[in-house]
Amino acid sequence: MKxxxxxxxxxxxxxxxxVRTGYSQIVIxxxxxxxxxxxGERAFNDYVVKFKKQGKHLNTDxxxxxxxxxxxxxxxxxxxxxxxxxxxxxxxxxxxxLRRLNANAKETRKIFLSVAADCDIQVCLxxxxxxxxxxxxxxxxxxxxxxxxxxxxxxxxxxxxADKYLNVWVLPDDSTGSAVFPWQKTAKLDGFxxxxxxxxxxxxxxxxxxxxxxxxxHELAHYxxxxxxxxxGTGLIGRCxxxxxxxxxxxxxxxxxxxxxxxxxxACNDGKRDCFENDHEYSFFVQSENYMYYAYDSCLNMFxxxxxxxxxxxxxKLRSKLTxxxxxxxxxxxxxxxxxxxxxxxxxxxxxxKINSSQADKLREKKIIVFPNPVNSVIHxxxxxxxxxxxxxxxxxxxxxxxxxxxxxxxxxxxLNLAFFPxxxxxxxxxxxxxSVTKYIIKPTSGNYxxx
Numbered sequence: 001m002k003x004x005x006x007x008x009x010x011x012x013x014x015x016x017x018x019v020r021t022g023y024s025q026i027v028i029x030x031x032x033x034x035x036x037x038x039x040g041e042r043a044f045n046d047y048v049v050k051f052k053k054q055g056k057h058l059n060t061d062x063x064x065x066x067x068x069x070x071x072x073x074x075x076x077x078x079x080x081x082x083x084x085x086x087x088x089x090x091x092x093x094x095x096x097x098l099r100r101l102n103a104n105a106k107e108t109r110k111i112f113l114s115v116a117a118d119c120d121i122q123v124c125l126x127x128x129x130x131x132x133x134x135x136x137x138x139x140x141x142x143x144x145x146x147x148x149x150x151x152x153x154x155x156x157x158x159x160x161x162a163d164k165y166l167n168v169w170v171l172p173d174d175s176t177g178s179a180v181f182p183w184q185k186t187a188k189l190d191g192f193x194x195x196x197x198x199x200x201x202x203x204x205x206x207x208x209x210x211x212x213x214x215x216x217x218h219e220l221a222h223y224x225x226x227x228x229x230x231x232x233g234t235g236l237i238g239r240c241x242x243x244x245x246x247x248x249x250x251x252x253x254x255x256x257x258x259x260x261x262x263x264x265x266x267a268c269n270d271g272k273r274d275c276f277e278n279d280h281e282y283s284f285f286v287q288s289e290n291y292m293y294y295a296y297d298s299c300l301n302m303f304x305x306x307x308x309x310x311x312x313x314x315x316x317k318l319r320s321k322l323t324x325x326x327x328x329x330x331x332x333x334x335x336x337x338x339x340x341x342x343x344x345x346x347x348x349x350x351x352x353x354k355i356n357s358s359q360a361d362k363l364r365e366k367k368i369i370v371f372p373n374p375v376n377s378v379i380h381x382x383x384x385x386x387x388x389x390x391x392x393x394x395x396x397x398x399x400x401x402x403x404x405x406x407x408x409x410x411x412x413x414x415x416l417n418l419a420f421f422p423x424x425x426x427x428x429x430x431x432x433x434x435x436s437v438t439k440y441i442i443k444p445t446s447g448n449y450x451x452x
Contacts, residue, residue: 040183044225045251048313053425055440056316057309059120062340063323065315066126066331067091068160069138070169074146078172078196086200087138088125093201093213094220095122097291097303099338104301108289114403115254117308118339121315123166123220127332130161134332146172156188163321164331166223167191168216170199175207177215179222182318192219212297221292221303224311224319227251229292230258240275243284250292252306258286258293268299368430374442377419381412381430388412390433397427418443 051057069087073079096102100118108116125137141158143150148171159167167190174195196203198210227250236242236249237259246253260273271288287293291300292307303311315323367384381394394413396405404421407413418426421443428439 037184041181044183044314044318047317048225048251048310049246051313051316052309053440053442057305057312058438058440059312061120062337063121063312063315064328064333064335065121065123065166065322066164066327066333067123067137067166067168068126070158070167071138071140072146072154072169072171073140073142074144074172079140079142081172081203081205082170082196082199084136084138086202089202090200090213090216091123091125094217095338097214097217098122098220100302101338102301104298108302109285111285112287112289112302112304115304115306116302117305119303119308119311121224121311122335122338124333124335126160126165127334128330130164130330132330148174148176151193152189155191155193159188159190162187162190164327166220166322169193171195173197173205175210177219179219181222182225182314185318192223194219209296209298214291214297214300218291221307221311225314226292226303226307226310228294229255229287229290230261230294233257233259234261235259238275240282240284246306252304252310254304254306255287255290255292256284260286268295368437368439370428370430370439370441373439374444375418376443378415378417379428379441380415382414383412383432386432386435388432392430392432394431395429396421397429398424 071079071082071087073082093102098119098121100116105116127134127137129135139158141154143154151169151171155167155169158169162185169191171193175197177192177194177198179192180190194216197205197207198215199213200206201211201213229250229252231250233249236257239257239259242248243256244253245257249255249257256273258271258273269288271286271293272283273286274283287302287304288295289299289301290307291303293300321327367386369382369384370379371382372379388409388411391408391410392413393406393408394416395403395407396416396418397403404426405416407416416428418441423443426441426443428441430437430439
């Protein structure tokens with residue numbers, strides 16, 4: 001199956017057209033070329049590294065994004081296809097995929113289970129417009145002679161405040177999707193669009209192999225700064241030494257480097273890639289079940305922890321206004337936490353139980369001190385008002401969640417030797433009886449703290 005890439009110019013924005021074909025279907029993902037604003041993307045990538053080093057990606061507060069769905073229709077039949085029930089079905093499907101509550105999550109392969117993530121992000125239909133008038137989160141726009149060439153102008157004319165709403169356009173009789181990366185957004189060109197044939201989980205016009213609402217989720221991730229798992233990989237063919245390098249490809253170390261372009265890989269596949277090194281052949285597997293891979297909806301079932309970190313870094317900086325308490329109030333979002341009992345997630349956004357747990361974690365963290373950090377060899381651990389009654393353990397994980405070391409004791413462990421670990425960032429899980437705290441440790445290159 002051949003893959004072709006066609007350049008497409010749309011009102012000053014260069015788009016890269018990815019075509020993936022299979023059986024009788026063609027599904028197209030059109031995304032702004034991330035290299036248009038090299039400085040902007042680089043600045044965001046650097047911020048993500050800093051965000052993770054500060055441990056902010058470990059925060060589990062629920063982030064709720066207000067959404068307005070713009071339905072473009074030419075006639076009555078178009079508008080009837082995209083009903084409110086169908087829109088709500090899409091929102092529900094995306095939220096389950098973001099929270100790892102999707103029915104096919106059980107199909108994630110064992111090799112990737114340790115990095116599969118609940119993003120702690122949900123989307124919620126807004127109930128108030130910027131002028132404070134009430135609505136159901138959906139706006140229908142009639143364009144009898146709609147042509148996709150007119151879409152940029154339509155978006156500019158219909159966008160609600162892009163700082164406070166995620167604007168999504170559903171296009172009639174279409175099977176494409178496109179999102180604006182956060183570092184490329186403007187006041188009049190932001191959000192994303194999805195074709196009606198791949199929008200939602202019900203509908204007579206819905207493509208049978210793209211009927212789980214994954215395209216919406218895929219484009220949402222682009223909107224939050226996540227790239228395809230195969231992006232920028234074709235220039236690194238055979239570089240098996242870079243498989244888990246977070247500085248190349250999609251900048252996610254836990255989604256293995258993929259040098260085969262996604263377009264053309266529609267049916268489910270294991271993502272096996274072959275390497276040749278020193279005349280010896282071996283293979284590894286890319287994350288072909290990842291939502292940012294190209295395959296039919298039923299094949300895809302996970303986001304990774306590093307992808308989650310990029311989304312949450314985006315909501316902490318480039319799209320920070322989306323989830324402010326004032327934004328939640330002004331847009332009128334009121335959606336439940338799928339993993340809790342929150343009935344009014346606008347303030348607070350999480351259940352009382354989760355808040356109390358978070359406060360308890362912060363208190364425990366203050367009672368366990370790990371130093372020095374950064375460290376060259378031995379870290380020291382001090383405990384304030386905490387005693388080991390039965391047993392304790394310390395587990396060291398790599399940046400991508402791989403368990404590297406596990407130590408157990410019936411008495412307090414006061415130091416841990418990391419001298420033989422390579423430079424990098426590590427997570428240390430300290431458990432005293434039933435109390436656990438996670439710390440992050442930096443081991444710099446040549447004894448010096450260096451940021452990437």
